[in-house]
Each structure stands twice: as structure tokens, then as C-alpha cells.
Amino acid sequence: MIEAPLGDPIHHLLTPEALRHPAAAWEPFRHREGLWWSEVLDSWVATSLADCSAVLADADRFCSDWRKLGNDVPDSRLTVQILDSPEHTAVRAQLVRAFRALDWDGVRDRVAENVERRLAAVADRAAFDFMAEFAVPLALDTIVDVLGVHPPEDHRFPVVSAQIVDSMDYALRPETVGPGRAARAALAELTGQWLDGRTSGGLVGHLAAHHDSGRVTTAVLRNSLRVVLHSGYESASRLLGNALLACLDSPGSLDALSGGVDDTALQELVRYAGPVQAEARGCVADTEVNGHPVRRGQVVTVLLAAANRDDRVFDDPHSLRLDRTPNPHIGFGRGPHACLGAPLALLLTRTALGALAGLPRPLRLLDQPRFRRNATLRGLERLDLGWG
Template identity: 50%
Template sequence: MDPILDLARPSILRNPYPAYARLREASPVFWHELLGSWVLTRHADCLAVLTDGHRFASDWRRAGEDVPAPLLSVQTLDPPEHTAVRHLLLDGFRAQDHRGRQEELEREIADLLAALADRPSFDLVGELAEPVALRSVTAFLGVPAPALDWFVPMSRTVVDGMDAGLWPEKHEPAVSARAQLAEYAGGWLADPPKEGLIAHVAERAPDSGVAETVVRNSLRAVLHAGYESASRLLGNASAALLTTPGALDAFRADPATAVDELIRYDAPVQADARVCVADTELGGVTIRAGDPVTLLLGAAHHDPLRFDQPAELRLDRTPNPHLGFGRGAHACLGASMAIRLAGSVLGALARDHPDARAVAEPIHRRNLTLRGLDRFEVTLRPRVGEEART
């Protein structure tokens, strides 16, 4: 079978890291015909591409590609255009009342977990990770959260489209879903809220030199990327903690270090892409200008040349130079927000519900670019015959 398509087999999707290791051992840099791209599997090579904006572009117009205006955003532009919109958003991030919002969110998380604890079991993805992630990112933006049953399927369709290089039939539905998201976000600048990131950006955007379409597209990207990265991180991390003996107890010792390890161990972002704009040698292979490059970050996170015993979940691992939020000019804007959210949810689980455990195997979605769960049935109750720990 094709070594990349093989990653979507259910048996491998549950744990793709041995398959990544086989790819890395066979050829750490190789050409994949179906993707029409070079594929990188080592940490050092992925890091080199992420941090070399001169030779590897996020803006495919630098390689002569036509990029439609609706796709131009902080995610797809390179400096100097990228610099202006990134600074606009970063200033907005820094201006928010992070502590006040965090305290409010932690109260909501505690209340939600208390309600879920009364039930025999529940779906951690649909009833905890997704609603909490959506509430968190929309509160940060300053807008009401849309209905989950409308937003989640649309967001998932956009993510499915990220794998359209392997499954072309996913492209058109993703284009349609992205257009719906754009329409939803379109009125934010015309009628901004009084508080939150959108309010800050709307006030300063006219004097920023950034085109309104780019500002609008970037705010839409913050909504979608913030939700997806946070919800998938919560699902993946919870699955790791609740299926690894002793992990929930170990998490309490140093939550910040533990979250970093959970990101490395089973990161939401498994792949990223760039286009080469100047001939470069990587891993003994010459990558020519115009060649696409796919970075298998999931493989990089389990590279034994960079991480000791990478298959082990070590919640005290330090240093931990994972690439889960990217590096360089395009490092994730909302990384700190996602880390705080994961620390709050997982910390509440470990502190207030030490008997939490899986009651069924986690079920993964067939996504290779963004890794996440479709469903994960858990309980917060002690086992029958056991008293709850305090």
C-alpha cells in the first residue's frame, strides 16, 4: 500500500508513530507522487524548513501560484505582508484580560465536569472538549459562541479538506464550508463587539496598513484554528492521560511540563506544508525551487535523534522542543491560550476527578493533517466497589 495512505487505516490511525518510524528509517526525505511533494520525517529537517522563510514559503504566490483573495490571511502570507497583520493580532492578544477570562473559564469547566460526573459515562469529545474549546475562543474574540451542531460539522469539513491532496473529493465541500465560515465572520468588523480581540482589531485595523479582506480572513482563521487546535489537543491529551496507567496522577506534579509532553506525544498538528523558493539540500536530497514540501511533524516529535525514548509518555520530560505550535514567523498566535486551556481542563480532571477513566477505546477521525478524536467515552465515577479518592 501507499505509505502515506496507509496511515489512514484504522489500525494505524490509532497509533501512527511506528509507521512514521518505518518511513523515517527507510528514507527520511522522500518524494511522494500522489501528494506531488517532498516529505520530511526528521525533527532537524522540519525545524530547518519552519525557520527558513527565505527558502521555504507559506505564501505560494512566491512560487508563482495563484492564491485566491479569500485565502490570504495571517496563515498564508509571508513577511513583510505577514508582519503587519501578525503585529495587529498580537497586540490584540496582549491587550486582553487573560486572567479574568481564565478565572471565568475555570469556573465554567468545574461546573461542566461536576454535571458530567453525575452521569454513568459521557463523550469527552462532544460534551467537553468541543464545547469548552468553542466557548473559549469565541469569548476571547468577544462574540457569542455559535450553535455546536452548526459549527462543529462545518469546522470538521474544513479540516477534511486539508487532506484533499490524498482524497480530492474532500476539496469542494471544504471550500463551501470555508465560505460559510467567512460569511459568519464577515460582519464582525462592520459591527464589532465592545470587548475582546475583534474589538481591539476593528479599532486599529484602519490605520494598520492591512487590507480589510486580510484582517477579516485572519480573524476567521483565529476562530477556526483556535477551536480546532484546542479541541483536538484536549481530546488527544485526555486519551493519553486516561489510557496510560498512572498518568493522571503524574500530571498533577507539574501540569505545565506535562502539557508540553502531551503535545509532543500526540500533537493535533501532524503535518504542515511549505513551498521551496530557492534550491536547498536537505537530508542529502536537493529540493528545487517550486517543489512542495510536506513536514510530518508527528514523525518529527517521535524522532529518536531528538527525543530520548520518544514512544514513552514522560510527563516530566524537559527540555521538550516539540514543533506542535510551529516555529519561525508562522508560529501559532494562540499557543499560550491553547496551553492554558489544556492546563485548566486537564488540571480540573486530575484534581477534582482522580477516578476519571476510559470506558471505551478512543475513536479517531480519518484526518492526517490534523489528528483528533471522533468520540471518547469516559466516566468520572469510581469503579464499582471502590470509594472515590480525595
């Protein structure tokens, strides 16, 4: 068995230094060939772009649904993220149809108006917290607009959402499992109320009107809608915060976006600063990854962030190059479980960064950014900015 380098560097991913400086965080992983074993995660770990892509793309050999390995999975965890085909195909198809039915021109217009309104609110301020006063409320406004519902009135929503993210690091922080399970149940109850409320617009309205209960149970639809709410809120706000900080850390990058954020720049920001750092898959039959044997029942942890800095694929991987092409990153995953809400996160980031880059006064960091203590979904807690 190939042991982890440097003891087990997984331990270090929750340190403030690792969260602040991804280049240093992923350095111990970048030059690994094949899989290695992590005692901390009790799993094999894949770090190269080739190995990570192979595992994510092969749903026949590597499952997301742990029931295939004989594990008990709480009903609250049965979502489009966890299920495999044919259940996954059925619920994802319903969600995709609902997304396609949205008035995307209207969504884009409302996001642009929201961005301008929030920029105007801080224009005369000497300092402001970008996350609390811009990125987080913008992401929440956008996802509830897409869903066609009112924002959650419960002031605990940010806390509940954060508990779910914390529990994604359960191997590193076992104490987060219970709160995370309760938080998922609370949000599923909320989305269930929305589905029962006969909302006529947005994603919820479309799903309520076109729900095929013969193919997708109400519980799975409710849970999957909870995933859309949570991912739209957390992933989008974290991508926006990470991307802005990456630009501020790389002199001239924000200025380069003043004419607009094109697809090439946007994809590089996802590669370099995307929030999703890792995913896990279970091996359903004895197999190999790049010649390395993996047995049925074993877990493979895929380190997307390490793969996105694989210098066998990306030249100068620790530099932000907004004109990088080709750019075969896996920042949104790969295969059947690739991120369903990626277009929404990209829309939000494109619109907000384009507006920020076009401001007459440059933004500057006023203090060291503070990151949330999350290894799986990297994101900022506070980003204090002023005008240069």
C-alpha cells in the same frame, strides 16, 4: 530520486489503526535520513526533527504563500497562515497586539469556572462522551469569549468547521476541496459581520478599533480572524482530547498531574499528542536540505508528528514522559508561522487536565475511542468515559 519506504506509507495515515496508535503510524518514517519523494503528495517529505525544523524556520527559501510559485490562491485563503512577509508580518503584528491586550486573568478565571461547571454536569452520570459534552463545547466557549462575541447560532458550525479540517487532507481526499473552500468562505462572512458589528470587547473589538487598513486589507483581517476562530475551536479541543487519551493510555500519568500541570508536562503532551501532524512549504529557489537538492517550485511536506518521535533527539520517543527535558518538539510549528493561538490551547489543556486529575474518582475508558478521519489535524470524534 529517493522513493518513499514501503511503497508510500502516506496512504496509511487515514486508517483507524494509524489514528489510534501514533507509534505504529509514524514507525515507517522515523528512521529516514534526508528527504524522500511521495507520489501521493507530489512532494518531498521531511521527517527528522533537524530537517523539519530547518524547513519551517527558513521562510526565505520555503514559502507558505503559493503565489510566489505562480499558483492561483483564492482570496478566501489569504490569511495570516498563508501569507509571507511583509504581508504576514503586518497582519500577525495586529493579531499579536490584540492578544496582548486581552484580560488574560479574566480568561483564565472563566475557563476554570467553565471546566468546573461541565465536570459538575457529568459527575453523577455513569457514562459521558468527553468530546461532545466537555472538550468541544469548552473550546467553543473559550474562543468566542476571547473573541468577545456570541457563539455562532448556526447549528451547522461544527459541520462547517469539520469541512475545513477535512480539506487539509486534500492530497489524500480530493473530494474535500470544494466543501472546504465553501466552508472557509462561510466562516469568513461570519467574522466579517463581527468586525462590522462594532463589538467593543475581546479580540474582535480590539481589531475593529485598531485596524490599520493601510497595512492590512479588511479581507485579509477578516480571513485571519476566521483562522483564529477555527484554530481556537478545533486545535484546542483536539489537543485536550488527545492529551487526556494519552494520559489514560499511560497508567499513572493522570494521577501524576493531580498537583497541577506544569510547563514540562504540558510540553510533553504537545510533543506526544499534539493534533498538528503536517505542514507544507514551497521552495522558492534551488537549494538543499541536509545536502539533499530541492528545486524551485517543488513542495516539501513537513511531518511534525514524525519529527516529534525522532529517536535521534528524544529518548524512548513513543513513551509519554511528563518530566521529559529537554524537549525541543515542534508540535506548534517553528519559525514565523508558528501557531499564534498556542497559549490559548495550552491554557485550556492545563486547566482542564488539572481539574480532571484532581477528581476524587478516576476516569476510565468505556469503549474504544473513535477518531475523526483526518491526517493533518489528528483528533477524536468520540471518547466514552466512566468512573473507575
